[in-house]
Every structure is written in C-alpha cells, then in structure tokens.
Amino acid sequence: MSADVNPGGATPRTTLADVARAAGVSPTSASFVLSGRGRQMRISPEAEDRVRQAASDLHYRPNSISVSLRKGITHTIGFVSDTVATTPHAGTLIKGALEAARERGSLLLIGETEGDPELERRLIQAMHDRRADAVILASMYTRKVSVPKALLGMPAVLLNALPRRQAGISSVIPDELAAGRDAAGVLLRAGFRDGIHLIGAGPGRNQRPPHSVAAVERLAGISEVMTAAGITWAGAYGCLEWEPADGYRAVEALLATGRPKALICFNDRLALGAYQALSHRGLQVPADVSVVSFDDDPIASWLKPQLTTLALPHYELGRRAIDVLFADGDRPRAPGEAALHRVPMPLRQRASVAG
Amino acid sequence: MSADVNPGGATPRTTLADVARAAGVSPTSASFVLSGRGRQMRISPEAEDRVRQAASDLHYRPNSISVSLRKGITHTIGFVSDTVATTPHAGTLIKGALEAARERGSLLLIGETEGDPELERRLIQAMHDRRADAVILASMYTRKVSVPKALLGMPAVLLNALPRRQAGISSVIPDELAAGRDAAGVLLRAGFRDGIHLIGAGPGRNQRPPHSVAAVERLAGISEVMTAAGITWAGAYGCLEWEPADGYRAVEALLATGRPKALICFNDRLALGAYQALSHRGLQVPADVSVVSFDDDPIASWLKPQLTTLALPHYELGRRAIDVLFADGDRPRAPGEAALHRVPMPLRQRASVAG
DNA sequence: CAAGGATGCTAAATCGTATTAGCTAGGCTG
DNA sequence: CAGCCTAGCTAATACGATTTAGCATCCTTG
Incomplete structure (x- = not known):
C-alpha cells in the first residue's frame, strides 16, 4: 500500500561510508577510529569523537560479510x-x-x-x-x-x-577405558568378588553393537581391573543393540538360571531394562542386586533407586x-x-x- | 621448516579470475557461463566449454562470502x-x-x-x-x-x-488444545466416565508450572471434552514442576485416599513417576489404572507397559x-x-x- | 553501400570493509 | 630559507564475485 514499504523487508543498513560522511571524514579515517587504531594512525581526538558519535547516532554495525571477505576470517x-x-x-x-x-x-x-x-x-x-x-x-x-x-x-x-x-x-x-576400570572399581570397593554379570557386551565379536568403540573399551577397562584383582565375571551377556528391551531380555534370561549379585550394564537404557526385569521377579536394587552403568542418561536419575553410572561428558x-x-x-x-x-x-x- | 608450509593452513583457493584466465576469457564471461546464463549472454558454445573445463580442472568453487556480499543473500x-x-x-x-x-x-x-x-x-x-x-x-x-x-x-x-x-x-x-481434547477423548472412548484424575495441573494459578502454555491449553482441551460429555474429573493434582518425582508424590498422595481408574498425566516424566508409585502399591497398568500422557518422550516407549501419549511434534x-x-x-x-x-x-x- | 541489427565479447562499477601508500600543511633545525 | 620531520588526514587498491553498459565485428536488407 504505502510507498515506503520495502518489499525486501530490510531497511538499507548504515555503512561505514555513511558514518564517515556524517562525521565529515574519509571512510579510511572512520575505519581507523572504529578499529581502535585512531591514535596510532594520528587521527585527532576531535575527529575521533565525531566518528564515534556518528557511529552511535546512526546505530552503525559493521557488515560481517564484508569484513570476512576482506580479512579472510x-x-x-x-x-x-x-x-x-x-x-x-x-x-x-x-x-x-x-x-x-x-x-x-x-x-x-x-x-x-x-x-x-x-x-x-x-x-x-x-x-x-x-x-x-x-x-x-x-x-x-x-x-x-x-x-x-x-x-x-x-x-x-x-x-x-x-x-x-x-x-x-x-x-x-x-575416556571409555578408564570408565570401564572405574565401573569395575566401584563394585570391587563395595566388596563384590563374585556374582558379577556383564549386560550388553562380552569378549566375542558378535557380542556387542558393531562399530561401537565404547563396547570394546569399557569391556577392556573392566577386564583389566578384575584380572588385576584376581577375579573374573560370572557371566557376560552380549547384545547387538543397547535398548531397554535388550537389557530386559538379558536379565530375564540370566535370572532363569541363577542369582547375580551385581550387574555392570553397558549403558543406562540396558540398566532400565534390567531394573524392569529384576522388579518383575521381585528383586530389589540394591538390596538383592547392585547395578552400575554407563552414560548418565537423564533416566539414570529418574529410576528408583537412582542409578550409579559413569557419565558421558x-x-x-x-x-x-x-x-x-x-x-x-x-x-x-x-x-x-x-x-x-x-x-x-x-x-x-x-x-x-x-x- | 619447509618453505612451502602455509601457516594459515589454507591453500589459496582458485578464484573466478583464475578460471577465466585458464579459459582465455574475461571474468565476466566466466561468470555468465558458470551461472548458466552463457547462452542468454551470447557466449559461444566453444567458450562455454573452455570455461567449464577450466572450472572443473581447477576445482573451482565460488566463494560464498563474496557472493553474499554482492547479492545480499x-x-x-x-x-x-x-x-x-x-x-x-x-x-x-x-x-x-x-x-x-x-x-x-x-x-x-x-x-x-x-x-x-x-x-x-x-x-x-x-x-x-x-x-x-x-x-x-x-x-x-x-x-x-x-x-x-x-x-x-x-x-x-x-x-x-x-x-x-x-x-x-x-x-x-x-496444538496443545487439540491434544488436551484428544487425551480426554482416548479415555472417553475407552469407556471411562468417572475416577479420572489429572496429574500435573489443575484449574488454579498455582497448580501448574509458571509460564507453561502447555499446562493451560492441555487442561482447557481436557475440560472442554469432559464437560461436553457431561462428566468431570475426580481430582486434579497440580505441580509446579513436571519431573518424575512430582508425579510420584502426586500419585502416592492420591492412592493414600482413594483408588483412581484413570490418570491423565501432563507429561511423560510425570507418568514415569506415576508408574513407579502405582507399582510400589502393587497396582497394574492398565489392568487397575489406565494412564494417558503427553510429549512422547523416549521413555514413553521404554516403560512397561508402553505409554499412550500425545506426541510433541x-x-x-x-x-x-x-x-x-x-x-x-x-x-x-x-x-x-x-x-x-x-x-x-x-x-x-x-x-x-x-x- | 549505408543503415541497422545480431553476435560475441569485455570494461567498469558495485557490494562494504581494511590497509597500504601517499599527500599537504606547519614547525623545527641548521 | 632550504630541508626534514611530524601531525593529520585521504586516495587507491584489494577481497571475489555479479551485473550493467558498451564496444567491435559481421551479416542483412532496402
């Protein structure tokens, strides 16, 4: 309708040249002042003031695109x-x-x-x-x-x-390797020597999600610490995926044949599944079974009891x-x-x- | 060490001018060709070919910064x-x-x-x-x-x-309003007429998280449908936050005084807490209590049984x-x-x- | 064969800034 | 008073594209 509607939407922005004109100096001088090199480039304090005033009056903001082109950064x-x-x-x-x-x-x-x-x-x-x-x-x-x-x-x-x-x-x-060591360390410090089961990965190539660095390194860290302590895990249940349903299945299978004392779950989603399977059998965490896990997914602190876990930073x-x-x-x-x-x-x- | 190490790291990239030179034409012509307007600008097919060949040989890629400056986009x-x-x-x-x-x-x-x-x-x-x-x-x-x-x-x-x-x-x-309607609709269609409790928000100003549009609109939608059906909710438990612990507390309080038939939880985290409280009392979802919720947080499909919910799109x-x-x-x-x-x-x- | 139009290009300006290389006027020195 | 220094600026160029305006040729056509 009105003639001053700019269809592009953008008001033409004020440029360095505008500022220079308003201050009565050359763009060169304006540039020097605004880049803080005014004194060094022998611009008089009076001129500096005029430039700064004009820049502020006109709400001047340098065009980053232009600066980038010029400076290459x-x-x-x-x-x-x-x-x-x-x-x-x-x-x-x-x-x-x-x-x-x-x-x-x-x-x-x-x-x-x-x-x-x-x-x-x-x-x-x-x-x-x-x-x-x-x-x-x-x-x-x-x-x-x-x-x-x-x-x-x-x-x-x-x-x-x-x-x-x-x-x-x-x-x-x-540092997944150190995290593996720490997970095992938590259980060792709590006094566990046997009945420790791994949920999510085992030594075999098809006992873990493909391409997962975490699976390999977490397992290596766990293994290192347990070996050093002269103990071994009671069982390892590998999964190709690490979703809650996988954890549930693994622990259900485990409970069908024995009574674990502690679980190391390879992530918190597996641990969620483990909690569900344990609860389904009427087992309490941690009274009956302790659980340590990895990732510190938000659910780790939503579970009851809250989950001890090694946080992905x-x-x-x-x-x-x-x-x-x-x-x-x-x-x-x-x-x-x-x-x-x-x-x-x-x-x-x-x-x-x-x- | 070696003299050709470029400390900036970047090999100086080939420009339009380079391409033009290699093709033996002016930058203008090169620009026309590469912007697909060669024919229109009456560049001969031979020249076009030379430009395209040069561009491809030199792996020319236009500098977007420069284009942006020129075109303003x-x-x-x-x-x-x-x-x-x-x-x-x-x-x-x-x-x-x-x-x-x-x-x-x-x-x-x-x-x-x-x-x-x-x-x-x-x-x-x-x-x-x-x-x-x-x-x-x-x-x-x-x-x-x-x-x-x-x-x-x-x-x-x-x-x-x-x-x-x-x-x-x-x-x-x-569309939170429609979602509220749908949540109530799910329960109505399932045959619920009474014993419906709201977990997370109520009609009062201090019965919901401050500034939450979802709380207000979901409630309005629920209210609208229930009113139209001639029924009302049995209770509404408002919370200032919508975390699992809040849901747990609310449902625990609710169970101390009565037996709900269905819960509308204002989000999935509240529903998680509700599940925990129900399970703690030995109540089954959905056999004893039905639950409908909002958000479709990942946990909604991790819970057992999986949660019926209105997904945030x-x-x-x-x-x-x-x-x-x-x-x-x-x-x-x-x-x-x-x-x-x-x-x-x-x-x-x-x-x-x-x- | 002169006028006019098409063909195939290129020179120059532009976008907005940074920077190098001057340029002028005044003061000081010898 | 010639020569040099300094203070206080500005002109010109570059960054890498796009686009407008224009310049030679060559081919028609009346």
Missing part, C-alpha cells in the same frame, strides 16, 4: 554431525561447543549428514565454500569414521570419533573440540600434529550399589 | 534458542529446521541464550551482522516470550513460543518454522501479516489404556 565454525536428534541428550555436545565457540567470538554453522557419506561431503564442501574457519566432524556415539579428504586441508577435529585409518587429524573422545567433549581447534591462538590453527584427547567420564555415585 | 538462517541441551530430545526441533532449510539450500547458524535476555539481544545482533536471511527464535518448551525489537525489522518467526504482547511476528506451536515444528519463513518464495519474506500456526500432536496409541 569468518568467526564461524562448521559443526557437521551424523545426527543431533536421534541420540537423546547428545545435543549437549553441541552446547559445549557452542559456548566455547562463543567465548572466542565465533558461532556455529551446523549440518547433519544422517550417516550419508555423500551428504557429508557436500556439507563439508558447503562449510568450506562459506569459509568456515574450521570444521568439527562429530558423531553422536563414539565410533571409527573414515575421514573425508576435504577435511585434511583445513583446521578440523573429530568429535566423539576416531579416524579409521591413521590420518593427520585430532580426535576428542570420552558430552558438554566437556564439545568444549574440548573447540579448545583443540584454537589450541593456543586466537584463531584455529592449521592441521598440525594429530593428537588423541581423552576426556574423563565422571562417576555419578548414586543409590544402585549396596555398600 | 547468505542462504543462512539464524536459529536462536534458550537451550538446545537441557530439554532431552528437543534437538529434534533443530533437526526439522535443519532439514527443511537444507532442502532450500540454506544452513543454520545457531546460538543459545540460556534464557539471558542480554545474550539473546547480542546473538540476534550477531545474526543480523552476519546478514542471516532470517531468524528463528525458539523456545524448548512452549511459552510466551517478549519479542526483541531487533527481530521485527527482519524476516523472523517464533518457534514453540508466543509473543507476550501482540507483535507483528508469526508463531509456530504445537518437534520435528514437524522445526520444519514448519522454515516453511513459514519462506512462505511461497525462494527466499524469506519480509515480516508480513503475523499468523499463528498450530501443528497437530499425533496420538501414539500404546498399551497403557485399558480397552
């Missing part, structure tokens, strides 16, 4: 993951990265591959085209991935993932990825020496272990 | 939310938006405010500075928000949120936000007439209601 980090949504609270990975990035003045440009390698390639390409300063390639559960070549030419880091073949790229993963993992990228500079560093960063998994001691 | 949408992480699977909101955006060739630039209005302001400012084509202001649970003025000057939409004061901005929210909400922004164009439209979009909450009929 975008203060943007690409975050490419297989999936943010499927894994319930893995969004915390993003949150950690987001906050760490923001503290360094950067924002995250996110993309999701759904596990499709072609889409992954295109997304990394898109990040590159937009001149993201660096790229984080994240997986929502720890696994080995093949590193797209495009990542090797730019600052990049693997988050919650390991390179399938040795590549010049750093990784940030949870999602938030901290996200932060570390950014830290690794920025190393010790104010901008992401080139692909240097690759390193493997293991983030500790804290023990959440709650009420599911007797003692 | 960034193919980037800002996604500003209070928190992605705290609410367990609300990441699906992002996922929906992400996929819909990608289908339109855009990526999401994300930021999180942690509920801090100043940070929110700064983030929106940052999105604006980067010339995001539009901004989505998302809340992880449906509530009324005060709309930052900066949003009104650009294409924007509220996701899972309503403007506190009437503002010229569209909203996308779940997170994914669809995210998609709709993008759809609303793009309306019927290839780029976000100016802030036009504000509309309220209600996305249906599908019924997940499972095993917690006797039938």
Whole structure:
C-alpha cells in the first residue's frame, strides 16, 4: 500500500561510508577510529569523537560479510554431525561447543549428514565454500569414521570419533577405558568378588553393537581391573543393540538360571531394562542386586533407586573440540600434529550399589 | 621448516579470475557461463566449454562470502534458542529446521541464550551482522516470550513460543488444545466416565508450572471434552514442576485416599513417576489404572507397559518454522501479516489404556 | 553501400570493509 | 630559507564475485 514499504523487508543498513560522511571524514579515517587504531594512525581526538558519535547516532554495525571477505576470517565454525536428534541428550555436545565457540567470538554453522557419506561431503564442501574457519566432524556415539579428504586441508577435529585409518587429524573422545576400570572399581570397593554379570557386551565379536568403540573399551577397562584383582565375571551377556528391551531380555534370561549379585550394564537404557526385569521377579536394587552403568542418561536419575553410572561428558567433549581447534591462538590453527584427547567420564555415585 | 608450509593452513583457493584466465576469457564471461546464463549472454558454445573445463580442472568453487556480499543473500538462517541441551530430545526441533532449510539450500547458524535476555539481544545482533536471511527464535518448551525489537525489522518467526504482547511476528506451536481434547477423548472412548484424575495441573494459578502454555491449553482441551460429555474429573493434582518425582508424590498422595481408574498425566516424566508409585502399591497398568500422557518422550516407549501419549511434534515444528519463513518464495519474506500456526500432536496409541 | 541489427565479447562499477601508500600543511633545525 | 620531520588526514587498491553498459565485428536488407 504505502510507498515506503520495502518489499525486501530490510531497511538499507548504515555503512561505514555513511558514518564517515556524517562525521565529515574519509571512510579510511572512520575505519581507523572504529578499529581502535585512531591514535596510532594520528587521527585527532576531535575527529575521533565525531566518528564515534556518528557511529552511535546512526546505530552503525559493521557488515560481517564484508569484513570476512576482506580479512579472510569468518568467526564461524562448521559443526557437521551424523545426527543431533536421534541420540537423546547428545545435543549437549553441541552446547559445549557452542559456548566455547562463543567465548572466542565465533558461532556455529551446523549440518547433519544422517550417516550419508555423500551428504557429508557436500556439507563439508558447503562449510568450506562459506569459509568456515574450521570444521568439527562429530558423531553422536563414539565410533571409527573414515575421514573425508576435504577435511585434511583445513583446521578440523573429530568429535566423539576416531579416524579409521591413521590420518593427520585430532580426535576428542570420552575416556571409555578408564570408565570401564572405574565401573569395575566401584563394585570391587563395595566388596563384590563374585556374582558379577556383564549386560550388553562380552569378549566375542558378535557380542556387542558393531562399530561401537565404547563396547570394546569399557569391556577392556573392566577386564583389566578384575584380572588385576584376581577375579573374573560370572557371566557376560552380549547384545547387538543397547535398548531397554535388550537389557530386559538379558536379565530375564540370566535370572532363569541363577542369582547375580551385581550387574555392570553397558549403558543406562540396558540398566532400565534390567531394573524392569529384576522388579518383575521381585528383586530389589540394591538390596538383592547392585547395578552400575554407563552414560548418565537423564533416566539414570529418574529410576528408583537412582542409578550409579559413569557419565558421558558430552558438554566437556564439545568444549574440548573447540579448545583443540584454537589450541593456543586466537584463531584455529592449521592441521598440525594429530593428537588423541581423552576426556574423563565422571562417576555419578548414586543409590544402585549396596555398600 | 619447509618453505612451502602455509601457516594459515589454507591453500589459496582458485578464484573466478583464475578460471577465466585458464579459459582465455574475461571474468565476466566466466561468470555468465558458470551461472548458466552463457547462452542468454551470447557466449559461444566453444567458450562455454573452455570455461567449464577450466572450472572443473581447477576445482573451482565460488566463494560464498563474496557472493553474499554482492547479492545480499547468505542462504543462512539464524536459529536462536534458550537451550538446545537441557530439554532431552528437543534437538529434534533443530533437526526439522535443519532439514527443511537444507532442502532450500540454506544452513543454520545457531546460538543459545540460556534464557539471558542480554545474550539473546547480542546473538540476534550477531545474526543480523552476519546478514542471516532470517531468524528463528525458539523456545524448548512452549511459552510466551517478549519479542526483541531487533527481530521485527527482519524476516523472523517464533518457534514453540508466543509473543507476550501482540507483535507483528508469526508463531509456530504445537496444538496443545487439540491434544488436551484428544487425551480426554482416548479415555472417553475407552469407556471411562468417572475416577479420572489429572496429574500435573489443575484449574488454579498455582497448580501448574509458571509460564507453561502447555499446562493451560492441555487442561482447557481436557475440560472442554469432559464437560461436553457431561462428566468431570475426580481430582486434579497440580505441580509446579513436571519431573518424575512430582508425579510420584502426586500419585502416592492420591492412592493414600482413594483408588483412581484413570490418570491423565501432563507429561511423560510425570507418568514415569506415576508408574513407579502405582507399582510400589502393587497396582497394574492398565489392568487397575489406565494412564494417558503427553510429549512422547523416549521413555514413553521404554516403560512397561508402553505409554499412550500425545506426541510433541518437534520435528514437524522445526520444519514448519522454515516453511513459514519462506512462505511461497525462494527466499524469506519480509515480516508480513503475523499468523499463528498450530501443528497437530499425533496420538501414539500404546498399551497403557485399558480397552 | 549505408543503415541497422545480431553476435560475441569485455570494461567498469558495485557490494562494504581494511590497509597500504601517499599527500599537504606547519614547525623545527641548521 | 632550504630541508626534514611530524601531525593529520585521504586516495587507491584489494577481497571475489555479479551485473550493467558498451564496444567491435559481421551479416542483412532496402
């Protein structure tokens, strides 16, 4: 209707040239003043004041696009993951990265591959085209991935993932091995020497979810500590998936033949299933059976009794990825020496272990 | 060490000028060809071929930053939310938006405010500075928000949120009212006429979590249907929070004085607590008590028996936000007439209601 | 064969900023 | 008073594309 409706919607924004004009100086001078180098560039205090005043009067904000083009740095980090949504609270990975990035003045440009390698390639390409300063390639559960070549030419880091073949790229993963040791340690300290059953993984290749780094390392840690203590587990029930129903089935099968004293569940969803199976048989946690688990999924603290578990440090993992990228500079560093960063998994001691 | 180590890490990328030079034409011609307007601009087929060949040989990719500066469009949408992480699977909101955006060739630039209005302001400012084509202001649970003025000057939409004061901005929210009707309908169809208790909210102002739109609308929907059927609820137990412990307490209190036939829990976490309290008293779902709930949190299908619930359509909400922004164009439209979009909450009929 | 139109290009301006390389006027020195 | 330094600026260029305007040729056509 009215003639001043701008169909593009955006009021033409004020530019540096506008500010310079209003202050009666050249754009060059205005730029110097606003970048804080006025004194150094011998702009008189009077001129400085006029520029600052004009900038504030006109609500001047520099156009980041233009700055990026000129300086070659975008203060943007690409975050490419297989999936943010499927894994319930893995969004915390993003949150950690987001906050760490923001503290360094950067924002995250996110993309999701759904596990499709072609889409992954295109997304990394898109990040590159937009001149993201660096790229984080994240997986929502720890696994080995093949590193797209495009990542090797730019600052990049693997988050919650390991390179399938040795590549010049750093990784940030949870310290599953130590977590395995700690899980076993909790039971040992509580005095358990026998009747310990593993729910979720066993030594065999087909006794665990494929590609799961967690299964292998958690088991290794458990095994290491138990062996050192001179004891062995009474049984190990492997599952190809780690959902509540799998835990239920495993414990039901177990209860059909014997009476466990303690369970190490390979994640909290399995533990939920285990609780259900135990309760179905009228067994109490921890009076009859103790349970220790991994992940610290929200349900761990919703269960009754609350579950003792080794927490996946999602938030901290996200932060570390950014830290690794920025190393010790104010901008992401080139692909240097690759390193493997293991983030500790804290023990959440709650009420599911007797003692 | 070696002289060719580029400390910035990035190989200088090939530009349009490089391609033009290799093809023996001007950058102008190269641009015409690569933008598909070669024929229209009367570039000879031979020249076209040379340009395309050169572009492919040199692995040319246009610099998006430069294109954005020139065209004033960034193919980037800002996604500003209070928190992605705290609410367990609300990441699906992002996922929906992400996929819909990608289908339109855009990526999401994300930021999180942690509920801090100043940070929110700064983030929106940052999105604006980067010339995001539009901004989505998302809340992880449906509530009324005060709309930052900066949003009104650009294409924007509220996701899972309503403007506190009437503002010229569209909203996308779940249809909580209809969901309330459906929840009551499920019980009515199953033949319940009395003994229906509400867990989580009641008619009083202090009988529900503050600022929760869901509480008000779900209750209104329930009330509407029950009134129409000529029945009323046997009791309503309001809670200021909707965690499992609250549900447990409520149902425990309820069982101390009577025997409900059916529960409408205002979310799945309350329902989890209700299950625990029922089980503690030796009552079976649904044989003794039926339960219907809201949200379709992952736990809804982990519980035994699986919970009948009205799903929050997170994914669809995210998609709709993008759809609303793009309306019927290839780029976000100016802030036009504000509309309220209600996305249906599908019924997940499972095993917690006797039938 | 001159006028006019199509053909096949390219030069130059533009987007908004940062930065390098001057340029001018005044003061000081010798 | 010539020469040099300093203070206080600005012109010009670059970043990497897109787009408008225009410039030669060659081919028709009356």
